[in-house]
Amino acid sequence: MSLLHTKGFKELVRKYNVAAPRYTSYPTVPFWDLNEWSKEAWIKSLQYSYSTQGENGIGIYVHLPFCESLCTYCGCNTRITKNHAVEHPYIQSLLKEWGLYKGVLNDSKPRIKELHLGGGTPTFFSPENLRLLIEGLLGDEKAESVSFSFEAHPANTTYEHLEELNKLGFKRLSLGIQDFDPVVQKAINRKQTLEDVARVMDEARSLGYNSINFDLIYGLPFQNKETVRDTIEKALALSPDRISFYSYAHVPWLKPAQRLYTEKDLPQGEEKLALYLLGKEMILDAGYEEVGMDHFAKKEDSLFEASQNHTLHRNFMGYTDQHIPVQIGLGVSSISDSWNAFAQNVKTVEEYHAILNKNEIPVFKGHILNQEDEGLRKHILNIMCIGFTEWQNDFEHKSLVLEGLESLEKDSLVELSDNSVQVTEVGKYFLRNIGMCFDIKWIRNKKDEPTFSQAV
Numbered sequence: 001m002s003l004l005h006t007k008g009f010k011e012l013v014r015k016y017n018v019a020a021p022r023y024t025s026y027p028t029v030p031f032w033d034l035n036e037w038s039k040e041a042w043i044k045s046l047q048y049s050y051s052t053q054g055e056n057g058i059g060i061y062v063h064l065p066f067c068e069s070l071c072t073y074c075g076c077n078t079r080i081t082k083n084h085a086v087e088h089p090y091i092q093s094l095l096k097e098w099g100l101y102k103g104v105l106n107d108s109k110p111r112i113k114e115l116h117l118g119g120g121t122p123t124f125f126s127p128e129n130l131r132l133l134i135e136g137l138l139g140d141e142k143a144e145s146v147s148f149s150f151e152a153h154p155a156n157t158t159y160e161h162l163e164e165l166n167k168l169g170f171k172r173l174s175l176g177i178q179d180f181d182p183v184v185q186k187a188i189n190r191k192q193t194l195e196d197v198a199r200v201m202d203e204a205r206s207l208g209y210n211s212i213n214f215d216l217i218y219g220l221p222f223q224n225k226e227t228v229r230d231t232i233e234k235a236l237a238l239s240p241d242r243i244s245f246y247s248y249a250h251v252p253w254l255k256p257a258q259r260l261y262t263e264k265d266l267p268q269g270e271e272k273l274a275l276y277l278l279g280k281e282m283i284l285d286a287g288y289e290e291v292g293m294d295h296f297a298k299k300e301d302s303l304f305e306a307s308q309n310h311t312l313h314r315n316f317m318g319y320t321d322q323h324i325p326v327q328i329g330l331g332v333s334s335i336s337d338s339w340n341a342f343a344q345n346v347k348t349v350e351e352y353h354a355i356l357n358k359n360e361i362p363v364f365k366g367h368i369l370n371q372e373d374e375g376l377r378k379h380i381l382n383i384m385c386i387g388f389t390e391w392q393n394d395f396e397h398k399s400l401v402l403e404g405l406e407s408l409e410k411d412s413l414v415e416l417s418d419n420s421v422q423v424t425e426v427g428k429y430f431l432r433n434i435g436m437c438f439d440i441k442w443i444r445n446k447k448d449e450p451t452f453s454q455a456v
Contacts, residue, residue, distance in 0.1 A: 012411055012426070013273050019452040020432035021439070022249075023384050024316045025335075025342065026377040028452075031441040032342065032367035042366050043104050045341035049326050050105050053339070057113025059324040060137065061317060062094060063331030065120035065349065068156070072257040073178065073188040073220060075249055077333035078120050079349055087129045090349070093356045094330050095136040100361050101328055109139060113324055116317060117150035123157045127164035134168045147322075149211075151176060154200050155192035162200070166207045173204055174213040174244075180234050181227040184220050187261055194234055201238050211301060214240045218275040219248035221265040228275045232282045242303055243288060243296045244318070245279050247272070251452075273429075292319050292385055293431045312385040319385075340374075342366045372396070372440070379438045383423065384431055389438075390420035397440055404437035 021028045050058070065079045066086060079086075102108055115137065122130070138146070149172035150165060162173075177197060178190050185191050204212060214235050218228060235243065250266060252258040267275055280290070288296040289304045292312060297304040306312040306321035313323035316335050325339035333347045343366035346352050355362040369377070376397070382389035391398065405421055408414045413427035414434060427434060436442060 009426070010270055012413075012430070013270055015411070016430050016433045017269055018433070020436055021442070021452050022432065023380050023435045024314060024318060025337070026380045026439070027367055027369075027373055027441050028439075029335075029344070030452075031445060032365065034365055034367075036368050037341070037343075037366045039343075039361065039363055041368055042336075042338070042341050042343040042363060043361070045368065046101075046104060046326070046328075046336070046338040046343075047106075049338040049340055050107070050110075053325045054105065054107070054110065057111045057324060058326040058328060059114040060098075060112055060116070061327065061329045061334055062115070062117050062133070062137075063120065063329065063334040063345075064090075064117060064122045064125060065332050066090075066124045067119070067121045067153075068124065069189060070257055071178075071188055071190045072260050073190070073217065073248060074257075075251060075255055076118075076120065077347055079332075084124075084126070086349075087125050088132075089353065090331075091125075091129055091133045091136070093353050094133060096356050096359075097330050097362065098137055098328075100356075100359065101330075104361070112138060112146050114147045114320075114322070115149075118317065119151055121153045121156065122150050123152045123161050127158070127160045130161070131164055131168060134165075148172060149174065152200065153192065154196040157200050159203050162203050162207055162209070166209065171209055172211040172213075173200075173209050174215060175200060175240075176215045177231075177235065178215065178217045179220055179223065179227065180231045181223070183222050184227060187221040187265070198238060201240075211241045213242040213244060214238075215244045215246065216279070217246050217248050218279060219250070219267055219272045221261040223267055223275060225275065225278055228279055229282070232279050236282065236286045241298050241301045243283055244294060245276070245283065245296065246294050247276065290428075293428075295319050307385075310386055314381060314384050336363070341368045376438050376440055380435045383421075383435050383438070387423035387428065387431075388420065393419065395419075397438075400440065400443065401437050404443075405434075408434060408437065 063077065065077055067078050067080055068082050070078065070080050102110060146169060148170040150170060151174045154175050154177065175197060178188065179185060180194055201212060216231065216235060250258060283296045284290065287298065289299055291297050291303050291307045292314065295303065302321040303319060311322065313320050315327060315337065327337040329336045329345065331345065332349055332352045333345055335342060335344045343363040345362045346355060346364045352362050379389045379391065405414055405416055409416050412424055413430050415422040415424060423431065423434060
């Protein structure tokens with residue numbers, strides 16, 4: 001009998017299907033304290049973190065926002081255009097921003113340990129311009145010392161893209177597939193064929209890419225068990241190294257394009273969960289291992305190995321197999337993390353260029369973590385990454401946290417001891433809800449307006 005049909009599970013879904021953060025950071029962005037943050041404070045925090053931890057390397061995330069068409073499900077910051085003349089000026093601004101950060105760090109050659117290209121659609125850019133960007137960021141840094149990865153749209157990723165990036169050292173690739181069903185693809189305006197994906201997979205493998213991820217989404221308009229089963233079967237037949245099987249985040253108050261379909265078109269509640277359980281069962285039966293929340297990997301993949309040796313980490317990009325404390329985000333809307341503070345860049349391309357033309361780092365808001373934030377972040381990361389956390393007897397918020405956890409314990413989502421909590425097998429479906437028990441900022445400052453997507 002599947003978990004969906006066990007006694008009481010449907011009631012748990014109804015009870016806990018509330019708006020909840022995904023916890024790619026703590027505090028979450030809606031609860032950043034903007035009054036305590038300033039650009040000067042951010043720079044000071046970054047300098048301190050780099051001086052104490054920079055020798056171990058830093059991570060860079062580059063946001064490339066341009067897309068030729070709008071995927072209506074998408075929650076990312078994008079700019080829709082078919083004008084590829086935008087590529088070169090944007091790259092020049094990215095390299096200028098990186099130059100300003102090198103000045104702040106007082107280091108002309110920071111050791112880059114990880115570099116990820118996200119979007120938008122990174123493969124919107126020509127292979128030649130991507131080379132210009134990467135060489136400008138790395139200088140004479142040896143490619144083999146850096147973990148390279150990029151996101152790609154199968155329909156516009158060419159052999160030349162894959163070849164050029166591979167020559168630069170890229171070995172990891174994430175393909176945004178979402179769903180193979182033509183009706184679903186039409187609703188979300190995300191069009192690529194099985195042949196597109198198979199071609200990119202074959203070309204990437206032939207070039208030496210050793211970690212390929214598929215992004216799939218459940219809860220999209222017009223999905224049902226038959227369409228999800230077909231999508232998962234096709235995905236498994238291509239044998240990616242990792243699969244991210246995400247819950248669709250319906251946030252039309254933030255992304256108006258999601259109003260092109262209605263809630264009536266969406267599988268919700270038990271129906272939506274049934275799609276996840278079906279997909280998860282198929283993925284596990286195919287030999288993949290579950291990693292954290294919504295992620296699956298082959299046993300030989302580094303993400304699964306990290307989950308086994310307790311080095312799995314979660315940041316603004318999701319789960320990662322290593323923790324790099326200093327993360328610098330380049331490009332519009334990118335978020336940087338010094339491990340003591342967050343800073344987010346301005347969200348429009350025009351403002352981004354304008355600020356950089358004044359030789360200023362284009363951040364506009366952020367948060368400085370205090371001691372309370374750091375302690376709570378540790379617990380939430382432990383829940384999201386290893387399903388267990390423990391605290392000292394003097395844990396300031398113990399009574400408030402236990403109040404929430406004891407309710408979850410009654411529903412068998414967690415097992416409590418005096419100073420620790422263990423997530424149960426059933427509780428793995430409700431990690432976001434468990435994390436909320438440690439989210440003191442959310443508990444203190446619940447907002448009336450919509451903030452997060454539903455937990456299920």
